[in-house]
Amino acid sequence: MTDQINIGIIGAGRIGKLHAQNLAFLVPGANVIAISDIYVEAAQQCAKHCHIPKACKNHQEILENKDIEAIFICSPTDTHAQIICEAAEAGKHIFCEKPIDFDLERIDKTLNTVEQAGVKLQLGFNRRFDPSFKQARDNIKQGKIGTPHIVRITSRDPQPPPAEYIKVSGGLFLDMAIHDFDMCRYLTGAEVTEIYATGAALIDPEIGALGDIDTAITTIKCQNGAFCTIDNSRKSVYGYDQRIEIFGSEGCIIVGNKTPRAGTIYTAENVTQDLPYHFFLERYQEAYIAEAQAFIRCIIDDTEPLATGIDGKIAVEIGLAAKQSLQEHKPVLLS
Amino acid sequence: MTDQINIGIIGAGRIGKLHAQNLAFLVPGANVIAISDIYVEAAQQCAKHCHIPKACKNHQEILENKDIEAIFICSPTDTHAQIICEAAEAGKHIFCEKPIDFDLERIDKTLNTVEQAGVKLQLGFNRRFDPSFKQARDNIKQGKIGTPHIVRITSRDPQPPPAEYIKVSGGLFLDMAIHDFDMCRYLTGAEVTEIYATGAALIDPEIGALGDIDTAITTIKCQNGAFCTIDNSRKSVYGYDQRIEIFGSEGCIIVGNKTPRAGTIYTAENVTQDLPYHFFLERYQEAYIAEAQAFIRCIIDDTEPLATGIDGKIAVEIGLAAKQSLQEHKPVLLS
Amino acid sequence: MTDQINIGIIGAGRIGKLHAQNLAFLVPGANVIAISDIYVEAAQQCAKHCHIPKACKNHQEILENKDIEAIFICSPTDTHAQIICEAAEAGKHIFCEKPIDFDLERIDKTLNTVEQAGVKLQLGFNRRFDPSFKQARDNIKQGKIGTPHIVRITSRDPQPPPAEYIKVSGGLFLDMAIHDFDMCRYLTGAEVTEIYATGAALIDPEIGALGDIDTAITTIKCQNGAFCTIDNSRKSVYGYDQRIEIFGSEGCIIVGNKTPRAGTIYTAENVTQDLPYHFFLERYQEAYIAEAQAFIRCIIDDTEPLATGIDGKIAVEIGLAAKQSLQEHKPVLLS
């Protein structure tokens, strides 16, 4: 039995660098031996910083490298499905950032290829690995709050992405709320049966002009009877706002925001505290490390990943249904 | 100019006794001189405890008493509209518990009578007078959080009322969520234009058998573009759960629960705190006093009540639309 | 067995009015039938407001009234010992504001008179009746934090009293910290064996000119081995700061401040909350009611008061030892 996995990383942008650094320094058993990026300088710089022996331009080099057992796909969304298939066919285990794709048929074909190849595929639903959310799920599973009745998810970004990004993002539901849809399934352990979504461009008219929204309220019915309500905003001036609440027949779990500093100042005027973490990389720092650790672990131990390809597919299905509900202005059933 | 108002109370049940006690002991300018109840012993007992000179059986006696300038209607809901009309015609100012009625036509006729009589009518939307919620509204009005985008209201009772009550309650939306509908209008200062409601009897099948629900998620669109999402449950095992959150372009106000005691215990196992107040009478103790003070104040100063008959009517309209949305399983527009 | 106690109140100043109002409106079993004040108008006004049948100038009238079974002494400190003795000799049960006196010999004589008379004497250590502190004590007694090792008391007033008051107050230790000394005994259930006090006039040089201090740190050793550290300030700009912490072998109890409102505002700049209650009357509102209820209860049930004359004496002993420690600049043993 091996206790070290040779890894190749595809994509040395923001999220690729993050994974490279975590894998190199903070994930026991991970041995990154190559990184690729079409901007080869980005790959080289990251390789230097993270003691990665090899940097290259073409991701094919990574896939052809016989020493590499697992890859991290950190390239743009529209390359995910293609690279997953290539990697699976090359016999590599795959960690891929969400989403797999926006097209359900294409996702099915991709997952089919993975299954045929018998490799592992873990999706980058990082929030599942956040210690607070994971503890919430564990407590629910242990029955500490009885049967879940209501899930409340607040998920607000500190500021909208640039218009260029909005255009290719798939829209708020597939780009942003997709994490919350997954969180609903993760926490309740139940499938979504119906969705009603509403929203508007309240923050930035340009987002509206692009056919997208920046503010949304989504109501979900789950197979186990629970309801879930999600509110999203692209602009929360006080930072990254990520809270969940699960209310059940025997109690309630509330997960609040975390703050970088623990101080409170009392003056004659008021009592002030620290703002929440401002950015998702800070807020989910531990989660990114934990998801990489879990991926390495599931290869070494030959177990099922904790966020599978099917999880990735279902989140897209829910996102597409939310889009349809918004457009048709009525609740939409999921099969 | 007078600085003392002679008051009659109609109804000496739970809420009548509460108002009697507050008016007698804690509301400057209020002089309760009579109380009636069809169970005259209840009126007598309350009169004794609160130093009220006169107790009687028939509310007509109250309305015929020339010394009485204002009345508190604390009798069952189905008597509200009738007594409001009688009191208005007798020239009394009126404080009435919500709702006025479940029938919109009857409400219109009642409000018309009040307007003709030129008396004041204040509805018992006590939460408007809660110091925390009032501060939230003041801060919104002062622009501290910019333009409101999302209102979140969590409103959960500690336990369901008895089946007898459920039957005549008008259902969850008109009995319980009506307070939250009013809170949405109160906080945003905007009218409701559309509502989508969903729910189920997850707690008690008997409630379902009576055609009512005990768990609900409601999504509201407001005229100013803001969205509101409300979650209701009839049974929150940890106490009366009353929280609101208003998220805007420049910030967010969160009002949490209050606890009777301020202690925290740290042990090797966990950190425990006090449960929230268990019952609405404890949680809104200050609000009940403040609404009575405000009513007396608006009579003495001849100003508009802070919760009017129109507020009462609109809350019922929203409640009826919510019911319709639940039945028809689609969003409903309000005129 | 009686279930109603006829009460006379001596003194209609701030604290007298508070007790009158609580007894009249909020303490079942209390029947206030007379109130006296050397400013008879004060007594009359209070009587009117609280439905007290009789107001008089001379406290002797109260003591001679055969119908009165118990009295509340709310007159200036220098009259306490004298009135306690007179009341005891008249066979009245006695509630007296702290302190009994600053002179230990005089206290002994007073307590002796009370004992001879066989009447009950309860001292106004209101904090013992605060729900949060009482819960802390109950939890300690139940062993929830094991053996107490360290008690931390923070006790800060919103602003210094006027110089006139400082002059007759007995100084910070006997006027202000006396409550904290009592709290130490109340929480640990142990006697004080040694005290070291230090302090200075950091806030107001006038207080220093009067020979008093406005800032103090006191360290106490208790008979059971526990240590207690108390910090006092006469001026906390953010309100009345009253916190305690008891650390033991198996855990820790922390009682924080309470705030009037439950809202938090998040903006791009900061997160702000409500200030603590500003004044002792607001902060200890419930405690004042509870201590009066307990006093009436202990008369009706013929039980021991929860804050006795001996408690009052010991608090003064500790206060005098603290003064001595400050002056002699060394720890002082208590017998």
Added chain:
Amino acid sequence: MTDQINIGIIGAGRIGKLHAQNLAFLVPGANVIAISDIYVEAAQQCAKHCHIPKACKNHQEILENKDIEAIFICSPTDTHAQIICEAAEAGKHIFCEKPIDFDLERIDKTLNTVEQAGVKLQLGFNRRFDPSFKQARDNIKQGKIGTPHIVRITSRDPQPPPAEYIKVSGGLFLDMAIHDFDMCRYLTGAEVTEIYATGAALIDPEIGALGDIDTAITTIKCQNGAFCTIDNSRKSVYGYDQRIEIFGSEGCIIVGNKTPRAGTIYTAENVTQDLPYHFFLERYQEAYIAEAQAFIRCIIDDTEPLATGIDGKIAVEIGLAAKQSLQEHKPVLLS
């Protein structure tokens, strides 16, 4: 101007490994090229994990390596003074864990040698670099709470060290409270003029048998008039308890504990939260990184370290005075 510093680490025990890992992975500009430990396997293992090119047994090799510009001294306390002198004479900048030594004369000679050599010496007062405490100090310096009057420090370990460690630790004041003494100076910006310390072995009689204590209360007077009170315990069952509070003429700063997870569970019985971080390595993780970053920074920028040799000396002086106060049972003046 260089932007990379070649570093040698002396000692590969717990704290040496921590610094090695931080320097290797998380401190830009730090280039660790060698590590030594008398257990050479420990050095080798750490070198492998952290990509350090060279591991050796003898620290002299580090000091003789001409490429090394700065060293981290992570060896046992009794070697600190000696190695500091050797390193200074070899022209290396020095980061040394606290304390320098327990002997003031020896400290003076050591600091003298450092000064002669003109190298930088930073002491390992990691808490100065904690984001929450640093923010507190910044706010104090900016006058946000006016003039400091009272500093409260709670500093409790999760469990006592083994007897072997206690024997050579210098006792609670020099081993544990020394951090708190430094924090008092750091926060107030003022020197200590007087100290009164009391304490006992309440947790473990074996600690008492070794002549040490496990529970202590210390009262400090500062040159600027402020008072400081510190409570220490060797055993806090709920985790590492590290809180500070600075109360001033215009406000108060309170720094609480941090918890690993942000969840709260509400049930019918109680409300439970996460325990604080259990261990100093977790609680001060960010501080350890920040102090190493600051050290590298001060070499590159040629500025004064933020925790100097003099700071190290004064903390020992205060610790020795606390010991004396405990033994002599009276307050002790510092020169």
